[in-house]
Amino acid sequence: DAKTTQPTSMDCAEGRAANLPCNHSTISGNEYVYWYRQIHSQGPQYIIHGLKNNETNEMASLIITEDRKSSTLILPHATLRDTAVYYCIVRVANYNAGNMLTFGGGTRLMVKP
C-alpha cells in the first residue's frame, strides 16, 4: 500500500470546519483513500473512503485532488467529541477477501471551545 503523510497535530475551534490534509503521492490506480479516527480509549472508527470523486456522508466530506496525490478530510462543524487521532490510509479495496489496514501516526485533532 502507498505511504501517506499527515501533519502531526491540528487545532480547530468548536463549530468551525476542520480540514485535515493527507499526502499520498505514490498512490496507484486501484488504491482507495480511507479515513479512520480513534477517539481516546476506543477502537478506530471508519469515517469515509473514496477513489477519485469527492465523497460525502453524515460524518464528513472527502476531497481528492484530480491527480489523486493528496486529499482533505472535512468535518464541516467540528464538535468537542471530534477530538481524536485521524488516520489517512491508502489501500486496495479487495472485495473478495479484504486487506489489512496500515496505520501511520495520524493527525491529532484538538477541537477547542
Added chain:
Amino acid sequence: EAGVTQFPSHSVIEKGQTVTLRCDPISGHDNLYWYRRVMGKEIKFLLHFVKESKQDESGMPNNRFLAERTGGTYSTLKVQPAELEDSGVYFCASSQVLQAQGQFFGPGTRLTVL
C-alpha cells in the same frame, strides 16, 4: 446491530503467565482481524481470518502468539508466555466479504505485563 466486542477490557498479568483475549465479530462478518498498539508505537496488523482460515498471519510477532477462530465465529488470541514487550492494546476488527467500508473495530483489550 451489535458491534465488535472484546473481552476482557483490561488484563494485568505477570511475565511468564498466559493470557487469552477473545473477540466476537459482528454477526455475519467472515473477515476478522487482530491488530495491536504497543506503547508509543503505531497500530500494527497481526493477522487476518477469513471464516476459520488464517488468510494472512504476517504480522504475528513470534510463536508465543496463537490465534484461533474455531467454527468461523469468535476468535481468541493467546499469548504464552507473556513478555513485558507484549503490553499494549489489542484490537479486533471485522468486515463482510463484500464491503467497501473497510473494517469495524472493537474497543480493544488493554494488556499489561508486569
